[in-house]
Amino acid sequence: MNIFVFGSSIVSSYWNGAATYYRGIYKYLAKRGHEITFAEPDAYGRQEHRDAGDFSFVNSVVYQPSEDIELMMGVARKQDLIIKHSGVGVDDELLERLVAEAASEAPAFFWDVDSPATLGRIRANEADPFRNDIPRYTGVLSYGGGPASRDGYLSFGARAYYSIYNGLDPDTHHPVEADPALQCDVAFLGNRLPDREKRVEELFLKAAELAPEKTFLLGGEGWGDKPMPRNVRWIGHVPTGDHNRVNSSAGMVMNINRESMASFGFSPPTRIFEVSGAGACMLCDDWPGIEDCFEPGKEILVIRTAADVVEALHKYGAEERAAIGRRFRERALRDHTYAQRAEQAEAAFLEAMLHHPAAEEETTHA
Template sequence: MRIVVFGLSITSSWGNGHATTFRALTKALHAAGHSVLFAERDVPWYASHRDLPDPPFCELALYGSVGEARERFAADVRDADAVVVGSYVPDGVAIGEWATETAGGTTAFYDIDTPVTLAKLAAGDHEYLAPALIPKYDVYLSFTGGPTLTRLEREFGSPAARPLYCSVDPDLYRPDDGVPRDLDLGYLGTWSADRQPTVDRFLIETARALPERRFAVAGPQYPESIDWPANVDRTDHLPPAEHARFYNRQRFTLNVTRADMIAAGYAPSVRLFEAAACGTPVISDRWAGLDELLTPGEEILIADSPADVRRWLTEVSEEERAAIGAAARRRVLAEHTAERRAAELVAHLSERPAPPAGPSR
């Protein structure tokens, strides 16, 4: 297939989780024989933090405005087998309206932020998607599965809402026995107001209670007002090339989910799969659908209180810890690799629903 993608970013992972998702997916598509044109809005905050300025697995095009995109990519959009527009794309409504009117093949909206998107729509915020645009896309690809898919079809009129969870590139994320496990618990994620209370309870409070243990938090945009304990290492930005080493340093890693995604359920973070692929056991907050992705107690540990976190750090034997990590790695390699996700994407794009009776779009 020839696929055109308008995405938030593939060149910069700074402050977003989209880049690693698009990198893994397009790399797997390329390996399977498909070709991808990735069109990315050239914005200054990513231009100054590009850690993959020339991705080898897709054709990259940076554009400066909607008008430029329409002029440069009209033929590509018309001739492609599929056109995918991602969430949080600048001027995403205008891009989506033009793409759905111009495309000759399947059109899809890829929502890496589905619960956030639906909350924005409920508030009348149409930053990158409007309710009237949803039925115009042939397929709504969602990072969130479960009941949200039914809602997208029944309430918003999507012809086909399908799950397309995040994934992991096993070439990049794997165990490394050469890296010392010198951290008891770590967390990788950009600061957000709704995640921070859980980080406070599960990591900062635990670090204060266990001063002899070592902890780490990596990610940008954390306020200077946070009082980090002395045994918490802070890294402002960790590029993707260093993520696997960071996970391999940890005895356990913490997964924290945004409030909107907890409410919707069925919304795994890419960090969850990346850590598991490294064989690092994950301690996660609780949300609906998590037990369908990884088995609690065997492949993942679900915390309801700081006491749970403290108990696992101090009472789980090294043998038990390694067994949980190994079991999670087996499950992720079987069900959540980028190769598996790319095949699902192609299948969803190939099942384009029949157009309604009447004039074509």
């Protein structure tokens, strides 16, 4: 199929946590024979902070916000399938409406990369126009959210709903030699966001206070003016090409979900699978559904408080951490690869498209 995609960015992870997800999904959809055009706006300085890497598995198109929308839609309507991701960052409401309208001509899917936030938004605002757009899409896909996300979208009239979780691309995320400049006891990579900051304070920064003899590494944008314990080193934005070095250099790597994702659960973020690829020992915040992905205590260490972090630092030696990281990677390679996710996405497209008006009309006239 020829697939046209609107997303935040596939070439830059700068203020764009969905980059790894996009790359994994579309790389392996391309390997399955699909031709993909990924259109992203020139916004938020992402084109000035492009990641190193080969993204030739898609036809990457950078357009000017607002002024190029009709041009992009003209190209999209000629494809076999159109996808609008959530959180493009500019013209989202317009694109949501235009792609929903295009579903009468070609199969069109809304693919949510933050369904807790999207559903929270439309529940809070009865006048949100996306409420009326949802039933017009051929189907809705989401990278997480579990039963609450599925039930939420179906309650707003989604014609079909599919969960396509994050995953691991072992070509991209894998063990590398530790970098002495990045060695630390605990590393955390995450941008400073309003619904994550308090959780970072409670789990990461508080743990650093409780363990002043340990070293903590913080990567991500927005933390420059944040007061921190003296044993925390902030290194700013970390391009995705450097994630392997960070993950392979830390004694343990921490994941902290945003509040909305943690409360919904069933939303394993890209960071978990990046760390699994490196075979590192992960300290993961607790949320419903984590045990569906990895076995706590054996493949991943679940933390609920800063005291849990400190306890883990003292409890697990280098050999035990390495064994946990090894099992973590083995499980991801067995059950959670992007090759598997792409196969699931393809099956979702084909199933939902059977009920697309054009397909139903064809069947009626056959």
